[in-house]
Amino acid sequence: MILTVSNILQYQSFAEAKVLSGNVGLANEVSGVMVMEAPDIEAWGRSGQIILTSYFALDKLSDERIDLFFRKAKDLGISAFIFKKSRLLNEIPVIFIESCMKYHLPLIQIPKETSYERIILEVLETIINRKAYLLNSYYDIHNHFVKMTLSEPKIIDVLKVLQQMIQNPVSLFEKIKGTLIATDNQSTDFKIISEQYLPKGQFMNFDYTQRVANYPYYGSGDNHTQLAVAIPSLGYEQYELIIHEINEPVSDIDFMAIENAVGILQTELVKHYSIKQTTMNKTNELGSDLLHGRIEDEEQFEDTLNHLNLNKSDLHRVVVFEFSEDDSSKNLYSPLSSRFSDTIVNYSKKEFYTLVYVTRKHKVILILPTDTIDSESLKKRLAYILKKAIETPPFSGFKANVSISDPTNLKSLATAYKQAMDTQKIIHLINKNLQIKDYQDIGIYQIFSETNNLDQLVRFIPAKINQMHKDNLDLLYTLEAFLNVNQNYIEAAALLFVHPKTVRYRIEKIKNSYQIDFNDPEEILQLSIGLRLLKIIKQ
Template sequence: MGRFANHQPDTSLIVPTGRDGGLPDPAAGEAPVRPSQTGPLGRGVPVSDVLSASSLAGAQLVAGASGLNRIVLRLNVMEVPDIVPWTKPNELLLTTGYPLREIPEQLADLVAQLHARRLAAVGIKLGRYLDRLPPEMLEAADRVGLPVIRLPDDVAFDDIINQVLTDVLNRQAAVLARSEEAHRALVDVVLAGGGLDAITDQLSQILDGTALITSPGGQVLAQSPPPEADWPPGGPDLWDPDGRLRVERLKHGAGVLDERGAPVAVVPVLAGSLDHGRIVLIAGGSPLEDSDVHVLERAAATAALVITKELAVSAVESKYRGDFLHDLLAGRVDDSEHAVRHCASLGWDIDRPLIVLVAQLEPGAAPEPSPRDLRSAHERFATAWRRAVGERDPRAAVVGYSQELVVVMGAPTGEPPGEAVRKMVARLPGDGRTRRPFSTGISRIVTEPALLPQAYQQARRAATVGHRMHGPGSVEDFDSLGVYRLLSLVPDPTELTDFMRETLRDLAFGDDAETVDLRTTLQILLDTNNVAETARIMHFHYNTLRYRLAKLERLLGPFTTDPHLRLNLMLALQIQRMRGL
């Protein structure tokens, strides 16, 4: 019995986290997520329930009333003064007061030590060895919330131990039985072909609340019907404007959200070393019990099976879809009508005005994980894109390859393609654990399937130039590339670097203030082709700018009178702006 009580699962409470990872600061507007009880979520009995046992009829709570929700998992008897090293968390400590008779002045310190050991409560018999408890001890117990119970004179310790441990074992058996029943119901749902939506619906019936399954980053994958009012709970402190649940504020266990006291429980969805997301239960108002967390743990295992199955099926389908789209974009499909029909069978519509997007993954941006984890990251990256694109165009094609992701979707109406794509990219989860940085390129609008290979090359070129210009995270439209489109066609970046060095000379490199200032002056002079206008833009005196102009011509040559040199300088400055050379 003692061994069983000592081996409890490590299920810590939901702990509030502030901006720096510590406790939230209400003064800074950080809403706390408060625990619903102290101590671990074991299958124990609260002190308040222990006091209602028949063996404790006539017992009096003399201090520590704020700790009545502490959990009792085991009992101990105090027979020696140095009991502290022998105590364990969540114990009900029983004593006749004999070991305390010689040290009444130290009882306040003893309370602090027992609280530090996470004791559940102390039960003391008075009259034989101790006539009264010192006020300092009672004040200390009230201060830390450690219940101190005066036991009836005629009760035997073995009666208390037997009854309380029986209640603990009954509670544990009830938790396991309820968890097993819920597991059978969830397995039946999966065997009947149900997915994540069916799991959340079943959970909401079993646990009487709103159940959600999210990605590791907090994007909602499935959700049971929420209540009509007061949804979502927690407000902006728990939900992003785009509907992402801030799972980083929640940890495994049960707790309470915000001042309205909405009970919540969270459990991770794990399959081996892979983190597939979270299962969240937001109860309808009734307090959550220990067994609710264990039901969620069973549901998490079931959800992991469903997600793993879906990933396996998706991998096969994606391989087939990816091969066909690759042939289509490479120009290997000659019959456009056949391509339209075949894409329709795959759920894609290419018989309309289209654009092609290419999201190129950043190579070597982070240490390479194991092949298994890397494959999972690519799958999650593609899934995030499918979700974002699907909200705008359900008939779009989204296929992920080893170093890029390709989207063939309908041309947006009512807004430029670049603006529409930037909105989609903004909705992608920003969790660096699930994807590496990427750059996105957008093609021109094409009106027939035969032009898709050309659009694909345009999108790739836009992504490459955008990365060179702005680094990872750029979103570039092919039509907005201008001269950079021509520069990107040079296969060897060394040629561009040499041209820039030969043209700009001492201004080609260097980040010191004088060099940067001269490059800026040269750029504005070339843009305006007017000394007076350049002086006005740069807030210089006209004579000061004439001095700078003379210095630039000494460095670079007579570009004010030589149109060919002016063109070379303008190209060299554009190359200088391109990154990755």
């Protein structure tokens, strides 16, 4: 329990004291006491102090300086002023009372006979005793949780111990999956009415949000407060510990228990994440072997399918999610990319009953049984996964595309993986975001993507394109943009961020230098295909 102005009024030294400011500020916390000697309160004032004064230091100041003094006192968090008459100032100035009332600062008058020493000793004794009590409480709470950690507790066990300590229900909520672990089922049903950030107090190292919520179980007409503290985690999950203040408000000692509990929960969540990562790494290794055709031994192949729970008789497709952060200055291997990858996996698990996934820093690869799923239905489900992932904060700035292979048996999974990756290359040529294409969608590009020898692809690129690529890249990019917008000068200029006259000048130069006839549809088709093949070779 904190020490307040109202509490100190019960001390023996305040037996004959008078409160001159009514009830304002009597609930202010008291954490220290100070005798005022000078008006520079910003230099020595501290939040929670009560100020002992005879007003002598303020007596000669102008009204404006006095108002500034009390405004600073309010901003600093001064708890109260205690006035004592002196031989130089026998009556309390009216402006002293008015200023305290204006800034809602308690003003207490004590008799001349009451010594400052007596007040200081009584106040400090209480404060020192309370700090000793808090220190002992922290020691006991910390020791309890340390011993609990050594026993490798379950998360629900940690929550139950915390509930017992603070006498309020608690729950752990994971925002992405929407899962909830609670000590009291009645407190899990609530509607948040408002919330605000809770300023950090003496025993608060984590960030807290204070909410007003309605709990139907406890009566629809009554609202209760709750505290939520985010628990840092390594994966994509977003955990928060919720303290439901159903029985009584959280005290400073309760915050000690909460902070210790958050530390243990964070440790346990890191353990769970590490175990999950170990399992995922093994799955990644086996899945990669399948996708790259590295398993030649039949017995090893069967063992791999059994470990991944894949049915040999089913047809499967390979699905590739490829993504990047919108800000090109950010590294593809950033923690945010890893979290986005985990988010895609999470939504994929919800959408497909059985799947195997392999994660890379900028890719998620799914191996899906597709005997009962047609191509269009599969695209719709993948579009839903992509939409949910992009809508999840903080991934709104991500660019992502999805490619799908043809159905194949597991022996030919390497071919399916190549189809999915080749489809990704063609999606890159389109240069659009949030595309979902299967191998059949790329049409004529299948002929070129199935050619592993780049020298063969070069043969299909017109000599004019190769020469322009060597001579002048600006002309090459202008030609590509011009053909992509059906030879529209204005639209091409918008794509290239230049003036339409610049596009006209460049196109005329292309006509004259490379003898290109823009009215010949056959030549335009060959040039368009050649430009795209050039991009495929670069990739």
